[in-house]
Amino acid sequence: KTTRDDREMECAFAKSAREKEDDDDSIDPDDPTEPVIAVFGEIVEDPTLVVEEECHDPVEIRENVRRLNRAVLNGYLKLVQKLVNDPRDNKKLRDELSHNLFLMLQECNKFREHQAREILIGTLEEQLERRRGGLATLMGQIGKADEALVALAKFKEGS
Numbered sequence: 224k225t226t227r228d229d230r231e232m233e234c235a236f237a238k239s240a241r242e243k244e245d246d247d248d249s250i251d252p253d254d255p256t257e258p259v260i261a262v263f264g265e266i267v268e269d270p271t272l273v274v275e276e277e278c279h280d281p282v283e284i285r286e287n288v289r290r291l292n293r294a295v296l297n298g299y300l301k302l303v304q305k306l307v308n309d310p311r312d313n314k315k316l317r318d319e320l321s322h323n324l325f326l327m328l329q330e331c332n333k334f335r336e337h338q339a340r341e342i343l344i345g346t347l348e349e350q351l352e353r354r355r356g357g358l359a360t361l362m363g364q365i366g367k368a369d370e371a372l373v374a375l376a377k378f379k380e381g382s
Contacts, residue, residue: 281334281337284330284333284334284337285334287330288327288330288331288334291323291326291327291330292327294323295320295323295324295327298316298319298320298323299320301316302316302317302320
């Protein structure tokens with residue numbers, strides 16, 4: 224036997240299911256009013272909305288990494304304190320710490336790009352010097368070969 228409450232709950236569930244079918248909750252990437260996306264229940268920023276400033280100054284990158292490192296350490300201490308005092312309410316501090324770590328990794332990657340450029344420049348300069356040295360050696364050998372040919376031509380004329 225079903226009770227009236229059971230039937231009402233079934234009706235409400237069916238109505239909710241119909242509304243979900245009718246409701247299109249897909250995200251329109253062209254809609255500027257939708258700047259936030261949820262992935263597996265976690266709200267994340269839309270990567271197409273993030274404006275990344277390009278910085279090629281290694282000193283500025285180093286200072287940003289230092290600043291973010293201090294922020295990560297302070298955030299970690301705050302998180303530990305929050306976990307000791309109120310272990311259930313720490314999501315905001317975890318998210319802040321995670322975001323600072325993410326920003327620090329981005330800055331480190333910028334520095335790696337700079338390091339890669341510097342290493343590439345050094346390697347290419349070293350190759351250029353070796354090629355110049357090889358070219359000088361080759362020119363010296365060509366000069367000696369020319370002298371030998373001239374000497375051979377003179378020897379041939381004299382015989």
